[in-house]
Amino acid sequence: MTIVKAENVGKFYETGTVTVQALKDVSFSIEAGTITSFIGPSGSGKTTLLNLIGCLDKPSSGRLDVGGSNVLALDRTNSAKFRGGNIGFIFQDFNLVPILTVYENVEYPLVMVRDTPAAERRKLVLNLLEAVEMADQSEKYPDQISGGQKQRVAIARALVTSPKLVLADEPTANLDHKTAYMILSLMKKMRDELSTTFIFSTHDPKIVGEAECIYTIEDGILTGQQEKGAANHA
Amino acid sequence: MLEIIKIAARNLMRYKRRTLLVGALIALGVIAVQVFMAASGSYKSLIVGQITDAMLGQMQIHKKGYVVSIENVPMNLNMMPHGVGIIEDILKGIPEVEAYSTRIRLGGVISNFTETTNLRLYGIDPEKEFKTVPLLQKRIMEGSSELRRGQILVPQFLAKGLNITVGAPVVIIATNKDGSVNGQQFIVGGIVESAPGPGGRDGYIHITDAAELLRMEEPEVSEIAVHVKDFNRLDQVFEQLTERLNKEKNTKGMPKFELHTWEKLSPFANIAKMIDLMTVFIRIMLIAIVLISIMDVMIMSVYERTREIGTLAAIGTLPGRILAMFIVEGGLLGLFGVLAGTILSVVAVNAIRVSHYTFSFGMKEGFVLSPHMTPKDVVVVSLVVIVVSILGSLHPAYKASRLEPIKALKSV
Incomplete structure (x- = not known):
């Protein structure tokens, strides 16, 4: 089943009189329950593409369907609802809420987005904190834990609502090898058990190696697609 | 939440x-x-x-048009016994009215036989007045805290100016409604603290003495001061009383009486x-x-x-x-x-x-x-x-x- 389908998607930004074309006629599709990676140099358009898939931004042209919904048709509130219901985000800089503890950061989407009952919330949060080996740090605040620990919390937060799709922008960029591999295996476990789809933008060969499908972007253009065991240049 | x-x-x-x-x-x-x-x-x-409990009362009822010329003490605008009776019946019918006091206001001249000066007088029924303005008795600085027939409570300023003491005889001269001048001797029963503002020259005599001094053929009343049980409900009582008083019309079909709260009567308002x-x-x-x-x-x-x-x-x-x-x-x-x-x-x-x-x-x-x-x-x-x-x-x-x-x- 296709979870993301892009047809001739373009995105440009206007800065004063200058128009910057971030993406040009990008077309691809991603199957549910896969791990897909977008690779390319800095400024190639990877993050822009991830933002479009995550309904954080809208394409300037073309059509983009995520989870069967045309993202162009979603207004501000429905975009938020859609993200809350279907998408988990893992940010490169973790973006944890500093006033909330580790436990509360992971719990946040269940409370403020999903309105999950307290007992169920507790179970889900504790399970994930154990999975990312952060259960013993649950009462700490983000400024009391290391970068790797923050990223694990951010991953737990992204996964706690069991989203159909998880988007991760350079998820292992700030992590050591051990943590990066632990996180990758957690993601694969989620993919296997819940058919969660993971889409990354990355430079990290560890992640690239784990991806089942790799897209290469250069200057806003999709220049290559490589599936595990096969190479296919666009 | x-x-x-x-x-x-x-x-x-x-x-x-x-x-x-x-x-x-x-x-x-x-x-x-x-x-x-x-x-x-x-x-x-x-x-x-x-102001309300030592001088004015919380509300005052007058004949229509009296307050406009109150400084002239217009005796032709006094209320006659029939009208006073009507008002008393109305007041008795309002449970929130605690007390009321009928007064005669008059202007006059006081003499200690060597010097004279003008003053304003209230003819009051002491029993009713002390209930309606309960702090009045506390204003009596010297002498008896009661007011008997033949006595006068002289304001402090005048007593000092005329060198009058308690027990001294004085003569009060006043002009009655038809313009004739009448005089009567009183004994100073007490010195009353001068009220701030225009009330500083106000003295008190018994209402019957006032009627006699003014040669009234029947007991007229210049104003009726009213005291309510709960001062915070003054506005509600005022409205209730106004509604009832306004039912009393004069020959021109206009309300016969007027009612004012202290705010309309005192500059302190x-x-x-x-x-x-x-x-x-x-x-x-x-x-x-x-x-x-x-x-x-x-x-x-x-x-x-x-x-x-x-x-x-x-x-x-x-x-x-x-x-x-x-x-x-x-x-x-x-x-x-x-x-x-x-x-x-x-x-x-x-x-x-x-x-x-x-x-x-x-x-x-x-x-x-x-x-x-x-x-x-x-x-x-x-x-x-x-x-x-x-x-x-x-x-x-x-x-x-x-x-x-x-x-x-x-x-x-």
């Missing part, structure tokens, strides 16, 4: 110094308003009490109004303080937390919830300020009470300022602060809720 309150409280704690500063500013405003209202309220009620006006101004200042400080601090918060707002929005927090978070944060800050302000106001007001701060009014000294905060004032001020805090947060909260997640996430 509890989660939103928890997050809002944590965000306030995040910027402790700023929260304390803004909270202290709001608290200071609340203290200024509460203490001013308590002190001015005490001052006002003391002075109003002095303007001072009382000024105090009320100042209270309004100080409340407006409080609103401005709260509005500006909350708006400022919330704009700053939104600016500083733009990236965080972007994260919350990206996760899927609905714009309405982001709006609510910031509104609750502003409301909590106002609540913190109002709680601190109210507690400190209670301390300040009690400190003033304990200090026994005194002031004078007219000739009378030693009024003890006894401020007190009413629950109503506390509730009103608290609500105003909280509502204004919420209003002050609205614009920054709206801006936060309208932030584009993609732009907010790029914020440094």
Whole structure:
């Protein structure tokens, strides 16, 4: 089943009189329950593409369907609802809420987005904190834990609502090898058990190696697609 | 909602110094308003009490047109026994009226046989008058605290000027309705403290003596002073009484009588109004303080937390919830300020009470300022602060809720 389908998607930004074309006629599709990676140099358009898939931004042209919904048709509130219901985000800089503890950061989407009952919330949060080996740090605040620990919390937060799709922008960029591999295996476990789809933008060969499908972007253009065991240049 | 309150409280704690500063500013405003209202309220009620319970009475009933020319003491506008009877029946039919007193007002000349000067006199029924203006007896500085037939209570200024003492004989000369001049000898029964303002030359004689002095063929009455059981319900009693009195018409079909509260009869009412006006101004200042400080601090918060707002929005927090978070944060800050302000106001007001701060009014000294905060004032001020805090947060909260997640996430 296709979870993301892009047809001739373009995105440009206007800065004063200058128009910057971030993406040009990008077309691809991603199957549910896969791990897909977008690779390319800095400024190639990877993050822009991830933002479009995550309904954080809208394409300037073309059509983009995520989870069967045309993202162009979603207004501000429905975009938020859609993200809350279907998408988990893992940010490169973790973006944890500093006033909330580790436990509360992971719990946040269940409370403020999903309105999950307290007992169920507790179970889900504790399970994930154990999975990312952060259960013993649950009462700490983000400024009391290391970068790797923050990223694990951010991953737990992204996964706690069991989203159909998880988007991760350079998820292992700030992590050591051990943590990066632990996180990758957690993601694969989620993919296997819940058919969660993971889409990354990355430079990290560890992640690239784990991806089942790799897209290469250069200057806003999709220049290559490589599936595990096969190479296919666009 | 509890989660939103928890997050809002944590965000306030995040910027402790700023929260304390803004909270202290709001608290200071609340203290200024509460203490001013308590002190001015005490001052006002003391002075109003002095005016109504020691001189005027809380309300007065006259024949229509009397008050316009009250300074001329128009005896042709006195009320005749029939009319007085009607009014007495009306007053007796209103349970909230505690007492009333019929009076004859007259102008005259007082002589100690060597010097003369003019004065204004009230002919009163002592028993009724002392119930209607219960502090009148306390104004009697020397002599008997009663007023018997043939006696006069001389105002302090005149007694001093004429060198009159208790027990001294004096002659009162007055002009009656038809213009003839009559005189009668009285014994000074007491020296009464001079009232502040135009009432400083008011003396008192018995109402029967006044009728005799003015050669009245039947007992006329210039005014009827009224005292109600609960001063706070004066306006309601006034309306009730006005409605009933207005049913009594003269030959031209117009109301026969007129009723005025003390506010229409005493120049102090303007001072009382000024105090009320100042209270309004100080409340407006409080609103401005709260509005500006909350708006400022919330704009700053939104600016500083733009990236965080972007994260919350990206996760899927609905714009309405982001709006609510910031509104609750502003409301909590106002609540913190109002709680601190109210507690400190209670301390300040009690400190003033304990200090026994005194002031004078007219000739009378030693009024003890006894401020007190009413629950109503506390509730009103608290609500105003909280509502204004919420209003002050609205614009920054709206801006936060309208932030584009993609732009907010790029914020440094």
